[in-house]
Structure formats: C-alpha cells, structure tokens
Amino acid sequence: xxxxxxxxxxxxxxxxxxxxxxxxxxxxxxxxxxxxxxxxxxxxxxxxxxxxxxxxxxxxxxxxxxxxxxxxxxxxxxxxxxxxxxxxxxxxxxxxxxxxxxxxxxxxxxxxxxxxxxxxxxxxxxxxxxxxxxxxxxxxxxxxxxxxxxxxxxxxxxxxxxxxxxxxxxxxxxxxxxxxxxxxxxxxxxxxxxxxxxxxxxxxxxxxxxxxxxxxxxxxxxxxxxxxxxxxxxxxxxxxxxxxxxxxxxxxxxxxxxxxxxxxxxxxxxxxxxxxxxxxxxxxxxxxxxxxxxxxxxxxxxxxxxxxxxxxxxxxxxxxxxxxxxxxxxxxxxxxxxx
Amino acid sequence: xxxxxxxxxxxxxxxxxxxxxxxxxxxxxxxxxxxxxxxxxxxxxxxxxxxxxxxxxxxxxxxxxxxxxxxxxxxxxxxxxxxxxxxxxxxxxxxxxxxxxxxxxxxxxxxxxxxxxxxxxxxxxxxxxxxxxxxxxxxxxxxxxxxxxxxxxxxxxxxxxxxxxxxxxxxxxxxxxxxxxxxxxxxxxxxxxxxxxxxxxxxxxxxxxxxxxxxxxxxxxxxxxxxxxxxxxxxxxxxxxxxxxxxxxxxxxxxxxxxxxxxxxxxxxxxxxxxxxxxxxxxxxxxxxxxxxxxxxxxxxxxxxxxxxxxxxxxxxxxxxxxxxxxxxxxxxxxxxxx
DNA sequence: AAAGGGCGGTGAAACGTTTCGAAAAATGAC
DNA sequence: GTCATTTTTCGAAACGTTTCACCGCCCTTT
Numbered sequence: 001x002x003x004x005x006x007x008x009x010x011x012x013x014x015x016x017x018x019x020x021x022x023x024x025x026x027x028x029x030x031x032x033x034x035x036x037x038x039x040x041x042x043x044x045x046x047x048x049x050x051x052x053x054x055x056x057x058x059x060x061x062x063x064x065x066x067x068x069x070x071x072x073x074x075x076x077x078x079x080x081x082x083x084x085x086x087x088x089x090x091x092x093x094x095x096x097x098x099x100x101x102x103x104x105x106x107x108x109x110x111x112x113x114x115x116x117x118x119x120x121x122x123x124x125x126x127x128x129x130x131x132x133x134x135x136x137x138x139x140x141x142x143x144x145x146x147x148x149x150x151x152x153x154x155x156x157x158x159x160x161x162x163x164x165x166x167x168x169x170x171x172x173x174x175x176x177x178x179x180x181x182x183x184x185x186x187x188x189x190x191x192x193x194x195x196x197x198x199x200x201x202x203x204x205x206x207x208x209x210x211x212x213x214x215x216x217x218x219x220x221x222x223x224x225x226x227x228x229x230x231x232x233x234x235x236x237x238x239x240x241x242x243x244x245x246x247x248x249x250x251x252x253x254x255x256x257x258x259x260x261x262x263x264x265x266x267x268x269x270x271x272x273x274x275x276x277x278x279x280x281x282x283x284x285x286x287x288x289x290x291x292x293x294x295x296x297x298x299x300x301x302x303x304x305x306x307x308x309x310x311x312x313x314x315x316x317x318x319x320x321x322x323x324x325x326x327x328x329x330x331x332x333x334x335x336x337x338x339x
Numbered sequence: 340x341x342x343x344x345x346x347x348x349x350x351x352x353x354x355x356x357x358x359x360x361x362x363x364x365x366x367x368x369x370x371x372x373x374x375x376x377x378x379x380x381x382x383x384x385x386x387x388x389x390x391x392x393x394x395x396x397x398x399x400x401x402x403x404x405x406x407x408x409x410x411x412x413x414x415x416x417x418x419x420x421x422x423x424x425x426x427x428x429x430x431x432x433x434x435x436x437x438x439x440x441x442x443x444x445x446x447x448x449x450x451x452x453x454x455x456x457x458x459x460x461x462x463x464x465x466x467x468x469x470x471x472x473x474x475x476x477x478x479x480x481x482x483x484x485x486x487x488x489x490x491x492x493x494x495x496x497x498x499x500x501x502x503x504x505x506x507x508x509x510x511x512x513x514x515x516x517x518x519x520x521x522x523x524x525x526x527x528x529x530x531x532x533x534x535x536x537x538x539x540x541x542x543x544x545x546x547x548x549x550x551x552x553x554x555x556x557x558x559x560x561x562x563x564x565x566x567x568x569x570x571x572x573x574x575x576x577x578x579x580x581x582x583x584x585x586x587x588x589x590x591x592x593x594x595x596x597x598x599x600x601x602x603x604x605x606x607x608x609x610x611x612x613x614x615x616x617x618x619x620x621x622x623x624x625x626x627x628x629x630x631x632x633x634x635x636x637x638x639x640x641x642x643x644x645x646x647x648x649x650x651x652x653x654x655x656x657x658x659x660x661x662x663x664x665x666x667x668x669x670x671x672x673x674x675x676x677x678x
Numbered sequence: 679a680a681a682g683g684g685c686g687g688t689g690a691a692a693c694g695t696t697t698c699g700a701a702a703a704a705t706g707a708c
Numbered sequence: 709g710t711c712a713t714t715t716t717t718c719g720a721a722a723c724g725t726t727t728c729a730c731c732g733c734c735c736t737t738t
Contacts, residue, residue: 048724387694
C-alpha cells in the first residue's frame with residue numbers, strides 16, 4: 001500500500017479510504033490510485049488488516065470425522081454459507097479424540113477466528129473452559145454440551161430412534177440388537193433413550209446383551225455385529241446408531257453367511273445418497289443436513305453480525321424415517337403390517 | 340505480551356525470547372514470566388506473529404466438491420498430515436466453477452496462506468496467472484494444468500480406464516457406453532483416452548452415440564444413462580468416469596426397469612467404502628487415496644520446509660481395478676473368461 | 679470581506695508480535 | 709583490581725494496515 005501511495009503521489013490514508021470506501025476521494029486521485037494499484041498488482045494484506053481490525057473473517061469448524069457422510073454434507077453446506085458471506089472456513093477433524101479437539105480449538109483461537117462451530121467430542125468441561133475464556137461466539141453442532149450455554153443445533157435424536165425402533169416392533173421384531181457409540185456425546189445418549197423408550201412402550205424388556213458399544217468406526221460395527229449374531233438367541237433386527245458402523249454390520253452379516261433382510265433386518269441412523277439404489281436398500285433415519293448446516297451457519301452469522309447479547313438459542317430439528325427394504329415383517333404380524 | 344512483560348517486570352523482548360526459545364533467559368526471569376503468563380492467561384496472537392514473520396502456518400486447499408467421496412478421503416488425509424505438522428487448513432469448495440475457484444484462491448492468498456493445494460477446475464490460464472504472481476508454493480492435486488509448471492500428484496487415468504474397459508471387452512462386451520465429465524480437466528481427458536485406446540486395441544469402433552457428457556453430478560449421470568439406454572442398439576455395459584454420476588446411472592437403470600448386472604453391466608471410476616457390501620457390488624477403479632493425500636501433503640511440506648528451488652516434481656500413481664459383480668460375461672466368451 | 683461549514687486530503691499512532699544492535703551484567707584471565 | 713569476553717537483557721524499529729485528529733481549500737452566508 002505504501003508503494004501504491006508513492007506511485008500515486010498520495011498518502012496511504014487516502015489509498016485506504018478509497019479501497020474501503022470509508023471516505024470520499026476525488027476523481028483525479030481515485031484514478032491515479034487505481035492505476036497504481038493495477039500497475040503494481042497490489043493486493044491488500046488481510047493479515048495486517050486483521051491485526052488492526054481485530055477480525056479475521058475466518059471461522060473455525062471442528063468435526064469428528066469428515067469421512068462420515070453426515071458431517072461431509074453438513075460441512076459442505078456450512079462452507080457454502082460462509083463462502084457466500086465472505087468468510088473463510090478453517091476445517092479441523094478431531095477424530096473423536098479429546099486432546100486433538102482441545103489442541104485444534106486452541107489453534108483456531110490463536111489464529112483469532114471470529115467464530116467457532118464445533119461438533120464436540122468427549123467431556124464438556126474442557127470445552128467449557130476454552131469457550132468461556134475465548135470471547136468469540138461458539139455454535140454447537142449436532143451435540144449439546146452440559147454446562148456450555150451457547151447456540152446449539154441438534155436433532156431430536158430420541159424421537160427419531162423411537163420411531164425407528166417402533167417401526168421394527170410393529171414389523172414383529174422382538175429382539176432388536178442396538179449398536180451405539182460411547183455415551184459421552186449427547187446424540188448417542190439420546191438415541192439410546194429412544195431405543196429404551198420404544199421397547200418399554202411396547203412392553204418389551206431392555207436386554208443388556210442386545211446393546212453393544214463401538215467407537216463410531218466401521219470396524220466397531222463389524223465387531224459388535226459379530227457379537228450380536230453369535231448370541232445364543234440372536235436378534236432378528238439390528239439398529240446401528242451411526243452411519244460408518246452400519247457398513248461394518250453389513251460386512252459382518254455377509255461374512256457370517258447370513259443375508260439382509262431375509263435372515264436379519266437392519267436399520268441405522270443417517271441416510272446415504274445411494275441408499276435407495278443398492279440392495280438391500282437400507283431403512284434409515286435421515287437427518288435434514290441442509291437445514292442443519294444452514295441453521296448452524298445462520299446462528300453464527302447472526303452473532304458475527306453483532307447480535308452478541310441475545311440469549312443462547314437452541315434449535316432442535318426432526319429426523320425422518322426412510323422406510324426401504326432392509327427390514328422384513330416377522331411372523332404373523334407381517335400380513336397386517338404390510339397390508 | 341505487554342501485560343505479561345509488565346507483570347513480570349521484564350521487557351517484551353525477553354518474554355518473546357522465552358516463549359520462542361530464541362535466546363537463553365535466566366531461571367529467575369523465566370519463572371517470573373511463566374507465572375505472569377499463567378496469571379494473565381496469556382495466549383500469543385498468531386495474527387500479529389504472522390504479520391511480522393510473514394508466515395501464517397496455514398495452507399489453502401480447494402477441491403471441486405467435498406461430497407465426492409474421493410475428495411472427502413483425500414481432504415481427510417491431507418488435513419491429518421498438516422495437522423501433525425502444526426499447520427491449519429483452510430478448505431474451499433469450488434463447486435466445479437471457475438469464478439468461484441478464482442475468488443477462493445484470491446481469498447486464500449489475501450490471507451497469506453503459506454502454500455496452496457488445488458484440485459483445479461476449468462481453464463488453466465487464470466490459475467496460471469494467479470499462481471505465478473503469488474510467491475507461495477502450489478501443489479496441483481488430481482488434475483494437471485497445462486502451462487502451470489509446479490508440483491503435481493495425479494493418477495495414471497488413461498491406463499486405469501484402459502484396464503477397466505479392456506476388462507469389459509474381455510467379458511464379451513462390444514458396445515460400451517461411456518459417461519464423462521467435461522474435458523477441461525485433465526482426468527476426464529485422459530480417462531476418455533483410455534476408453535478410446537482400449538476399444539482401438541480390441542479393433543472396436545469408437546462410436547459417438549455411446550459417449551455422453553455430464554457435469555459430474557448424480558443428475559448428469561442419470562440423464563446420460565437414460566439417453567444411452569434409449570438408444571436403438573443400446574450398450575451392454577456402461578462405464579461412468581466419476582463416482583457421483585454412477586449413482587445416477589444406477590437410478591436410471593432401476594427407473595427404466597432394468598437390472599444390473601443381468602441386463603446391463605456397470606463399472607465406474609473411484610471406489611466407495613461400501614462397494615463390496617451392497618448389491619450389485621460395483622466394479623470400480625480404485626484410487627490410492629491415502630497415498631495421494633500423503634504425497635500431496637509431503638510435496639507441499641517439503642517446499643514449506645525451505646526446498647523452494649527444486650524443479651517441479653510430478654508424481655503419477657497407479658489405480659487398481661476392483662473386480663466385483665456388477666459386470667457379467669456376455670455370450671459365448673463368458674465361459675472362457677470366467678474359467 | 680470575514681466568518682462558518684463542508685469536503686478532500688494527510689501525518690502519525692496503533693494493533694501485537696519479532697529481531698537486531700546495543701547496553702548491562704556476569705564471568706574469567708591476568 | 710582491571711580489562712576482555714561472554715552472557716543476559718532491553719529499547720526500538722518494523723511488519724501493513726486502519727483510523728482519528730487536524731489542516732487547507734473552496735463555497736456559502738452574513
């Protein structure tokens with residue numbers, strides 16, 4: 001900018017005024033400056049600007065895994081929204097690891113991001129500390145966090161799983177295997193509650209042997225399914241609480257020589273783009289990813305626009321059960337249901 | 340830092356020296372400073388540091404679509420690699436749009452990223468200009484760019500498609516439909532060349548009506564397939580040059596009342612994590628995403644480590660044909676091939 | 679003709695670091 | 709005890725912006 005000012009024989013203040021439109025600059029000078037900018041190929045240094053202005057027009061976004069299609073889609077929507085608003089997005093993947101998450105959030109805050117969207121991982125205590133000491137707005141995505149009172153966008157997980165399990169019960173299933181991630185994140189907790197609630201509403205027992213834990217990955221779904229299928233009295237249906245794990249479930253069913261839905265019914269959380277093309281077409285709980293991404297972005301953009309003091313807003317969206325052909329009616333009930 | 344210096348009764352220079360370890364600081368002062376840092380909760384301002392140092396420890400990464408599983412995986416690997424090296428990653432999705440790409444690259448350069456990884460889109464001319472005027476290292480990912488002489492990581496696309504088409508020919512297919520994206524990016528060009536080469540090697544004609552263009556999206560694959568299937572003499576196999584489009588192909592086949600592989604064989608570029616679990620199990624060209632991501636990251640990290648003057652390096656990796664059950668042997672040849 | 683009011687332009691301070699040369703202190707050699 | 713040498717500490721400039729107070733100038737108005 002100094003060079004531009006010299007070339008145009010004006011002061012840097014005038015160049016700044018013209019570039020930012022913060023003051024009127026006479027036509028002659030404007031022209032000289034614009035010419036100089038072109039000649040020199042001047043680009044404003046956003047770092048220096050950020051230092052002075054205290055704003056980077058960058059937000060931080062942390063998700064557990066970008067390869068989980070749910071997060072992929074949400075990240076994509078969020079990225080687009082901030083792109084439109086002239087913000088850059090720094091993406092971090094925490095790999096469901098608490099320390100990684102802490103490091104990355106600190107990294108983002110050091111870089112003075114203007115806002116933070118986090119699909120948190122692990123215990124809320126540390127996150128709470130970090131979030132409170134930083135004075136940037138934070139939006140929690142997909143996962144609420146006890147004690148952290150800030151804008152949040154989540155799904156009504158309990159209801160969604162309740163509907164899915166109730167559907168299986170209506171089909172005649174009585175022993176329904178359930179594969180969950182660890183309970184330290186709210187969706188897993190709430191989804192489990194939906195499972196419980198549905199069984200209890202139907203007067204069925206909640207049997208511990210039918211509930212298996214995994215660490216969100218395909219291999220965990222595989223192992224959990226193997227365990228479920230080798231039970232003495234094996235379940236007739238399996239619900240997987242997330243998307244990567246259900247791939248493992250399908251592989252385990254295949255490897256053990258069974259087939260879905262003939263021998264075992266399968267449903268899961270999170271829809272896939274290809275779920276109604278390949279066989280079996282999985283029955284899933286579909287999250288409104290577009291809406292989730294947009295609402296999340298809007299909450300943060302609203303804070304960034306200056307609305308700092310409004311009380312925390314919590315948005316709860318509804319999932320939708322996508323019924324396909326991976327669950328079959330069982331026994332006598334079959335007729336009445338499929339009719 | 341000023342506050343820390345005052346609280347510890349030292350100069351800011353000493354604080355800086357201690358934090359960065361750039362000079363030895365006596366034990367007493369060290370202790371006073373560390374205490375002050377804790378008391379105040381001081382965090383170094385990375386923006387001010389960047390301004391002074393001329394380095395942001397941030398890289399920019401632009402890809403066409405993050406929802407394309409190939410890019411999702413590669414982005415994930417790259418993100419991890421830079422995370423380990425202490426760099427942040429700014430992610431941009433260009434949506435296969437040239438103007439968006441230009442804007443985003445400019446945005447990234449304004450923010451003084453230390454390096455750039457771009458899976459380019461559209462014509463290379465503008466990119467070339469941008470890349471040359473910026474003095475940051477650039478690595479081209481997945482797509483070479485005429486006239487831009489810089490580090491590049493690509494697949495041997497022609498060979499990979501040659502192998503795939505040859506496989507179909509060996510199965511007895513003679514009329515093989517081919518769905519491609521636009522030729523302004525090198526992979527589409529090279530893959531088409533592989534298709535041509537395979538047909539010619541087998542003495543088969545390259546028929547224009549069997550080649551359809553799409554814009555990389557599912558809907559394009561759907562439309563292209565619809566056209567292919569309504570040809571008077573319809574193809575017995577279809578190869579889709581990217582991953583999202585093959586979903587459209589499968590939907591079109593279903594909607595038209597045909598089934599794969601009984602009525603029509605299908606193969607495509609890019610593997611899916613679930614491709615060997617659901618039916619039909621697609622025969623695909625699998626890219627070594629882990630290697631691609633790592634090599635790309637390594638090339639850039641090497642430049643960032645100071646190796647600026649080495650001549651441009653071009654890495655070409657090999658794809659692998661994953662033969663599954665979505666392509667069936669045709670006619671008399673079937674016996675000899677499957678034997 | 680003098681005073682008041684816009685308007686266009688500018689100099690310089692500030693943002694929070696790093697770094698360099700110099701000052702100050704400590705150490706060692708005689 | 710003095711001088712030379714090494715070690716530790718510091719002041720101040722610099723990075724590239726924005727912004728604020730101020731200064732002329734010209735146009736009105738009285």
